[in-house]
Amino acid sequence: MTATTTGARPRIFYGWAVVAGAFAVTFFGFGSAYTFSTFFEPLQREFAASRAGVSLVFSIAGFLYFALGVVSGPLADRFGPRALAVGGMALVGAGLALAGAARSLTEVYLAYGLGVGLGVGFAYVPAVAAVQKWFVRRRGLASGLAVSGIGLGTLAMPPLAAWLIEAWGWRAAYVSLGVLALVAGGGLALLLSADPARHGLAPDGEAAVAAERAAPTGAPFRSAIRSRTFAGLYLSSLICAFGVFLPFAHLVPYALDRGVPAGQAVLLLGAVGVGSTAGRFLLGGLSDRLGQRPSLLLIIFGVAATMALWPALSGVWPLAAFAVAYGVFYGGWVAILPALLMSEFGGRHVSSLIGVLYTSVAFGTLVGPTLSGWAFDVTGGYQAAILAAAACNAVGGIIAWRATRR
Known part of the structure; x- marks a missing residue:
């Protein structure tokens, strides 16, 4: 018997099940994608490739899983998130498994780049956007919990990948990770739903009567994307993304170059995951109190500051401290952007707006890690690339401040 027929709230608000489904998508989707740095050296050795060449694998996947939101977002608004997320996780699993069978780096580009890129692209935006529609008062916290799967996935999956590679x-x-993404990620994605009214509820678990009267509200899509606020957030995210994903591709190679043992270097990605998880909880919750605009500025400038310190660090403990601090601000950035869009423009087209915004991140992800690998091949070090990344985030923070000020 549903809440619609009884007029009573269910004991457990189904919105938290939707959060759990989105968490699974981000955990197994991004967790698998962010094992890439663990595979960096084996791929470089297997195919006698340059660092720029291997970095392009990650850049292709990153470009696709952010760019595809412009397609998956509107599809989710029209058809719902569940089918898209389940199909996306199936593509992630297939892409990882086929990467394990690749006979050349080009085949890795096609299998990993297209499989993981398209798969996460179909699953991520629909899953995260679905969460926004279930909450109002605790939207920052719920969004943070949903995307904390990225942080926990970054903590758990690279060490698992390293153990599988060694064993x-x-x-x-790669094949093992593909099976895990398909079975666990795809299975839990079945929890997703974008319509509280179908469960006899309104956002935050209000009574069914409120749900029956509720209608999607918010700015028209064209009006939203033409607004000064959206344009500024788009440009800010584009510029920030040129540098913000550099550690996911290059932190492990950087640590190995500085003499950190391979086993400890892989754990640095786990430290990013620890920080990222904390950032999504702490900064996501903080945004409910402090406000999403000032929280976003704090986060972007925090990324810039930590990146600027990175080139001066060596040794496992200083690099671990950097990884945690960077992860905190990166995690907050990912958590707050969808919630800010929902607050600014309403829920009528939130999936579509998130998808359009993430195309900015896609272009930055395509260029940043690959260009950083090229800079290393040319200069023999990462210092220039890292400092450029810090500068990009500082500029992005200034743009976000101007776009969101009243």
Whole structure:
């Protein structure tokens, strides 16, 4: 018997089940994608490739999973998030498994880049956007919990990948991760739903009567994307993304170059995951109190500051401290952007707006890690690339401040 027929709230608000489904998508989707740095050296050795060439694998995937939101967002608004998320996780699993069978770096581009990129692209925006429609008062916290799967996935999946590589080799490791993404990620994505009214509820678990009267509200899509606020957020995200994903591709190679043992270097990605998870909880919750605009500025300038300190660090403990601090601000950035869009423009087209905004991140992700690998090949070090990344985030913060000020 549903809440619609009884007029009573269910004991457990189904919005939290939707959060759990989105968490699974981000955990297994991004967790698998962010194992890439663990595979960096095996791929470079197997195919005798340059760092720029190997970095392009990650850049292709990153470009696709952010750019595809402009397609998956409107599809989710029209058809709902569940089918898109389940299908996306199936593509992630297939892409990882096929990468394990690749006979050339070009085949890795096609399998990992297209499979993981398209898969996460179909799953991520619909899953995160679905959460926004279930909450108002605790939207920052709920959004933070949903995307904390990225942080926890970054904590758990790279060490698992490293163990699988050591035990079975990099090819079998990719196949194993693919099966895990398909079964666990795809299965839990079935929890997703974008319509509280179908469950006899309104946002935050209000009574069914409120749900029956509720209608999607918010700015028209064209009006929203033409607004000064959206344009500024788009440009800010584009510029920030040129540098913000550099650690996911290059932190492990950087640590190895500084003499950190391979086993400890891989754990640095886990430290990013620890910080990212904390950032999504702490900064996501803080935004409900402090406000999403000032929280966003704090986060962007925090990324810039930590990145500026990175080139001066060596040794496992200083780099671990950097990884945690960077992760905190990165996690907050990912958590707050969808909630800010929902607050600014309403829920009528929130999936579509998130999808359009993430195309900015896509272009930055395509260029940043690959250009950083090229800079290393040319200069023999990462200092220039890292400082450029810090400068990009500082500029992005200034643009976000101007776009969101009243």
